[in-house]
Amino acid sequence: MSTERHYEREFVRTFFTSPTAVKGEEDSAKMIRSAAGLRGMQAPDVWVPDNEDATAPNMRDEGARNIVEVVAEHGADFPGEIHPRVVWHRDSPTTRYRGFQHMLAIADPEGGAVEHIDGFVIPEVGDIDDWKKADEFITIVENEHGLEEGSLSMSVIVESGEAELAMGDLREEMGRPSNNLERLFLLVDGEVDYTKDMRAMTPTGELPPWPELRHNTSRGASAAGLIAVDGPYDDIRDVEGYHERMVDNRAKGMLGIWSLTPRQVVEANTSPLPPESGRWLLELGDEEIDLTEEDGRQVYEGDAVGLEETDDGYVLRVGSDEQQLDEGGLREELLDMAAYVPSMDDIVNSMEEFEAAKEAGRGAISMTRATTVVVDGVEVEISQDRMWDEATYQAAQTPIALFQDVYEHRPDQHEELEEMYGADVVERAMSVGN
Amino acid sequence: MSTERHYEREFVRTFFTSPTAVKGEEDSAKMIRSAAGLRGMQAPDVWVPDNEDATAPNMRDEGARNIVEVVAEHGADFPGEIHPRVVWHRDSPTTRYRGFQHMLAIADPEGGAVEHIDGFVIPEVGDIDDWKKADEFITIVENEHGLEEGSLSMSVIVESGEAELAMGDLREEMGRPSNNLERLFLLVDGEVDYTKDMRAMTPTGELPPWPELRHNTSRGASAAGLIAVDGPYDDIRDVEGYHERMVDNRAKGMLGIWSLTPRQVVEANTSPLPPESGRWLLELGDEEIDLTEEDGRQVYEGDAVGLEETDDGYVLRVGSDEQQLDEGGLREELLDMAAYVPSMDDIVNSMEEFEAAKEAGRGAISMTRATTVVVDGVEVEISQDRMWDEATYQAAQTPIALFQDVYEHRPDQHEELEEMYGADVVERAMSVGN
Amino acid sequence: MSTERHYEREFVRTFFTSPTAVKGEEDSAKMIRSAAGLRGMQAPDVWVPDNEDATAPNMRDEGARNIVEVVAEHGADFPGEIHPRVVWHRDSPTTRYRGFQHMLAIADPEGGAVEHIDGFVIPEVGDIDDWKKADEFITIVENEHGLEEGSLSMSVIVESGEAELAMGDLREEMGRPSNNLERLFLLVDGEVDYTKDMRAMTPTGELPPWPELRHNTSRGASAAGLIAVDGPYDDIRDVEGYHERMVDNRAKGMLGIWSLTPRQVVEANTSPLPPESGRWLLELGDEEIDLTEEDGRQVYEGDAVGLEETDDGYVLRVGSDEQQLDEGGLREELLDMAAYVPSMDDIVNSMEEFEAAKEAGRGAISMTRATTVVVDGVEVEISQDRMWDEATYQAAQTPIALFQDVYEHRPDQHEELEEMYGADVVERAMSVGN
Numbered sequence A, B, C: 001m002s003t004e005r006h007y008e009r010e011f012v013r014t015f016f017t018s019p020t021a022v023k024g025e026e027d028s029a030k031m032i033r034s035a036a037g038l039r040g041m042q043a044p045d046v047w048v049p050d051n052e053d054a055t056a057p058n059m060r061d062e063g064a065r066n067i068v069e070v071v072a073e074h075g076a077d078f079p080g081e082i083h084p085r086v087v088w089h090r091d092s093p094t095t096r097y098r099g100f101q102h103m104l105a106i107a108d109p110e111g112g113a114v115e116h117i118d119g120f121v122i123p124e125v126g127d128i129d130d131w132k133k134a135d136e137f138i139t140i141v142e143n144e145h146g147l148e149e150g151s152l153s154m155s156v157i158v159e160s161g162e163a164e165l166a167m168g169d170l171r172e173e174m175g176r177p178s179n180n181l182e183r184l185f186l187l188v189d190g191e192v193d194y195t196k197d198m199r200a201m202t203p204t205g206e207l208p209p210w211p212e213l214r215h216n217t218s219r220g221a222s223a224a225g226l227i228a229v230d231g232p233y234d235d236i237r238d239v240e241g242y243h244e245r246m247v248d249n250r251a252k253g254m255l256g257i258w259s260l261t262p263r264q265v266v267e268a269n270t271s272p273l274p275p276e277s278g279r280w281l282l283e284l285g286d287e288e289i290d291l292t293e294e295d296g297r298q299v300y301e302g303d304a305v306g307l308e309e310t311d312d313g314y315v316l317r318v319g320s321d322e323q324q325l326d327e328g329g330l331r332e333e334l335l336d337m338a339a340y341v342p343s344m345d346d347i348v349n350s351m352e353e354f355e356a357a358k359e360a361g362r363g364a365i366s367m368t369r370a371t372t373v374v375v376d377g378v379e380v381e382i383s384q385d386r387m388w389d390e391a392t393y394q395a396a397q398t399p400i401a402l403f404q405d406v407y408e409h410r411p412d413q414h415e416e417l418e419e420m421y422g423a424d425v426v427e428r429a430m431s432v433g434n
Helices: A025-036 A057-077 A093-106 A128-144 A161-166 A191-197 A211-224 A239-250 A262-270 A327-337 A344-359 A390-409 A411-421 A423-431 B025-036 B057-077 B093-106 B128-144 B161-166 B191-197 B211-224 B239-250 B262-270 B327-337 B344-359 B390-409 B411-421 B423-431 C025-036 C057-077 C093-106 C128-144 C161-166 C191-197 C211-224 C239-250 C262-270 C327-337 C344-359 C390-409 C411-421 C423-431
Strands: A014-019 A046-050 A119-122 A153-158 A184-189 A227-230 A256-259 A279-284 A287-290 A292-294 A297-300 A305-310 A313-318 A321-325 A338-341 A365-375 A378-388 B014-019 B046-050 B119-122 B153-158 B184-189 B227-230 B256-259 B279-284 B287-290 B292-294 B297-300 B305-310 B313-318 B321-325 B338-341 B365-375 B378-388 C014-019 C046-050 C119-122 C153-158 C184-189 C227-230 C256-259 C279-284 C287-290 C292-294 C297-300 C305-310 C313-318 C321-325 C338-341 C365-375 C378-388
Touching: A014 A025, A014 A262, A025 A046, A025 A057, A046 A057, A057 A093, A093 A119, A093 A128, A119 A128, A119 A184, A128 A153, A128 A161, A153 A161, A161 A211, A161 B211, A184 A211, A191 B390, A211 A227, A211 B211, A211 C161, A211 C211, A227 A239, A239 A256, A239 A262, A256 A262, A279 A327, A305 A365, A305 A378, A313 A327, A321 A327, A327 A338, A327 A378, A338 A365, A338 A378, A344 A365, A344 A390, A344 A423, A378 A390, A390 A411, A390 A423, A390 C191, A411 A423, B014 B025, B014 B262, B025 B046, B025 B057, B046 B057, B057 B093, B093 B119, B093 B128, B119 B128, B119 B184, B128 B153, B128 B161, B153 B161, B161 B211, B161 C211, B184 B211, B191 C390, B211 B227, B211 C211, B227 B239, B239 B256, B239 B262, B256 B262, B279 B327, B305 B365, B305 B378, B313 B327, B321 B327, B327 B338, B327 B378, B338 B365, B338 B378, B344 B365, B344 B390, B344 B423, B378 B390, B390 B411, B390 B423, B411 B423, C014 C025, C014 C262, C025 C046, C025 C057, C046 C057, C057 C093, C093 C119, C093 C128, C119 C128, C119 C184, C128 C153, C128 C161, C153 C161, C161 C211, C184 C211, C211 C227, C227 C239, C239 C256, C239 C262, C256 C262, C279 C327, C305 C365, C305 C378, C313 C327, C321 C327, C327 C338, C327 C378, C338 C365, C338 C378, C344 C365, C344 C390, C344 C423, C378 C390, C390 C411, C390 C423, C411 C423
Parallel strands: A014 A046, A014 A256, A119 A153, A153 A184, A184 A227, A227 A256, A297 A365, B014 B046, B014 B256, B119 B153, B153 B184, B184 B227, B227 B256, B297 B365, C014 C046, C014 C256, C119 C153, C153 C184, C184 C227, C227 C256, C297 C365
Antiparallel strands: A279 A287, A279 A338, A292 A297, A305 A313, A313 A321, A365 A378, B279 B287, B279 B338, B292 B297, B305 B313, B313 B321, B365 B378, C279 C287, C279 C338, C292 C297, C305 C313, C313 C321, C365 C378
16 A cells, blocks of 8 residues: 555454533543443444534533543553544534534643544545545644644544545545645444435335445545444344444455444454354355254255255255256255355464465465265265465455454453464464465 | 535426427427426426437427427426426537527527526536536526526436546536536436446346446435436336335435326325335345234234244244244344334424424433234234434434425425325424424 | 547457466466467457466566467467456556566567557556556557557456546546557456455455446446456356356446356357347246246246136235236236346347338337246236337347447357357348447
């Protein structure tokens, strides 16, 4: 990436917002202090003391004071980065000026908070010129308070059509001499306000899925060397839905997500990490069905697939579709349906194997994975071959690179990670790919 | 929105094209007169006397004369806006010049039509410089005929890759001093010609769904303060398909659609309005199944879901997937599956409740909706909680804002709207959110 | 298209890469010679002797020499175009300089290869300025070797976010006086490296589908007068998956695909051509079920749809959804579900019919297609009407234009095409639409 990054983390799994002031003085201090005390998997990669939506409009000055107080006291011990969100709106100079004042107050060295603050989050940005206004205010904040220019990062919430379009111009605009947009860090989708700005509606009031917005955010981050983060998942009890959203996001290159509760933080911190153990599954159309391991064999237990041995071969049924097959044909069909989800250990093994082959002068090797699938009591041996070359190797590296980034920057999660994977796997995962 | 809009309507539900000249003089006059006579739900928000595709190529001069005659006579009484479509093509200066001549003719004050004409529709536009050529011709038309510069709006049909890309530049280009692109009004997708221009094919010859084009049109409209409209739905007998398309469009922020027949106009005029009565449904994967109200309980009548009470709890079956659950678990599963489609009355109620809370100094309140769901005779009480804050409130406002825009600009639909919702709901809907 | 194309083919079905040097001298010569010997449906429209990924890194100088030798000897007889791929990387000046040197070597007239070489393929391009660097090197190659400026085409592999964004600027940039970007030919998606660059992950390591990338590539090609080609389909045994991918691509306007084996070349060469014979199918949600022709009737043989004649009409069951219908209603439902996939002969017939109507002064005609559908022994006559106007005609023309382009440029496929369609259909297909 040619753009020089001004931030340490290469990956951000979790973007956790907490109110800075709600009802009364005591209450507010309690909520923001409780966020500051999170550790381990419950602590986010990026903590956002939120002085915008999560804080009552008439209490935002108090919110800014609470940020200073709590971050000054607890910031040094907080394991993630700290990026307060201030108010901003592309259509309101009043709001923008208040956001500027809050940033000035929060970053005042007298308060003792700024040394623990990594940057600011600017919501409701508009087109690229609006992003530049926020960047300029941060430059002035840095200058007024004797901080190095560009030392505070800037993250934005993309919640308008014009901000979505602006992400296509970042790479070009970030190089210009009269801005400090190299301070950009996270591009965060904000689907509630985006839905409003796009005037979109669904019958039940649920948010539309916005696949194109998420693609464009991920692409914008990739092109400009930034990090893409998906917006909040409102239904905080729907853990399965949150997981599905994260799987969908990762297929778009968006590895981080907004978290509204410490429980969501745990889910979002662990979800992008490779699983502890691998598993086989059958892919039937869009559905994926896990197979059950029994004595090293993979048993299918549903009734969507049926298999029967006959005098002259096999009858395989998938849904209501039956076909007569010989042994080779049967194996090919099952091979097509079967897929393997590799564990952390599997990925590390494959990478080590490829690295050894490369060392020995071979640019491509075949990796084999074999098992016995059992359907209706009939056993079928299958064996997957996959050619690994440099490109395969590098694509496989993404989850490992994420793991390494987490391990390096989050010592407070070491214990949990070693418990999850075993110390040996962790050690090997930290040394491949370098 | 910083761009100043030159048009009255904030929402356009229907874009209805009618031929201006087909076979003979008499016939032509009849078709265009019949469109001019539409009223109430049968009358579109935007009527487009079409002097391009719907009119025979060799009869377009006559078509232009018919527009002048019919609009002069009936324009004052027509309840929607009137935007004739002229010929245009990004690759043909001949066609562009003819379009210019037709606009000059139609807008000639001597004909008496122009005072009822709100703007022109330009099809087959190319990149942004091509849009500027059309804009310049309209400026000349205004100047020649003593009209105020910018008083005629310009809508375009997006039916090429370069026009799709141009929508990303509108916000920037509309501010430039040497054009009057602030006259832009509707961005209309034209999927038949777009498919041709993209050289796309489907086995049966049906149009591809083009989700990305529709997203980009909606986003382009949002970023530049314009209105996005989807293209024609060819299979005019397929009412269900037309409805599904509109639901899909609304989730993209595209609230208007092209209508080819007065029957489609009725469908498209009513579809984006909130329903008269709310209803519960179960969401099973991508499928939505309406529940049937019986004595205030919501009864499921299909066989995709099964429920049985056992000695130690419940067995819930969804498809072929069974799970053993206790009462709490059962309630949670059903809550996840159940969804409520609010009526106009429901939305107005929620907005009023939130407005009262805001008045009382509360920024967020919880809204509860409870019911009894019955599956296989087993009754389960469920209760949905949803947190409403300013953002929720504003997103919920879109259908109400649309309703208010309709009610304000379409007095000819008042009677039908009051019949549909009741005068009380209409009155309350007109006063929330202001 | 206003941009002047520097290439002959209007359509490219197949982009076939073959290694130019792998293990030893003998082996390498064998592999590249074998590709040069492909003919007929096994020979690609574009052959890419690959001196990047498919060739061992330490053997690329030898690879360049092999290209010169084999192309000089066999290039004149190869039926497709020849576009060697050299090394390139947006982030590495070393790699870019090596790519330049390889191009200089391959295009050296002394080697005798350049007269058979149509252009170069540049992988791993970045933003538009990076594309210009490659263009400039090709300009220097042309100048050094006394070739006409712009005579070598340039194709790129889009495998980064910034390259995806660059495709939105091509139309504008291609006109600039200080580049020769008019030499651009193919925009090829490279999903393996794109996935890496976007840092995307899927549980099983399969490639994400990237629908937005493919849309943007297709649109970029359309807007700039280029040709879009999809990337490699890794699972080379999965013929059905390769076919589904191509159907999906064609609905996006991307008619060509990368082929990794001669078997994939055959699939990809034939897939976009209209079928030899038409067929009826039923569309049930997203599923399409072929009907079986029996004595001119179309028989449904599955159990997802059921039909029963009762005393007062019919009961039609679709899945678990039953409805009571009269004869008209039944016909309408079946008409909605039924779709016809036209054969080459059908398309040519329709086009001829429309051309005759146009000749006779009619701008729109109705085309009817009728059949008898049989479900559970009950026969229902259905009849589809479709209005054809100039736009329908032009959209229907895409597969015929592709066929004509193939027939004109690939005499080596004439025999296979005539065997497939019959000489009469081929002759008529070559004369419609002109």
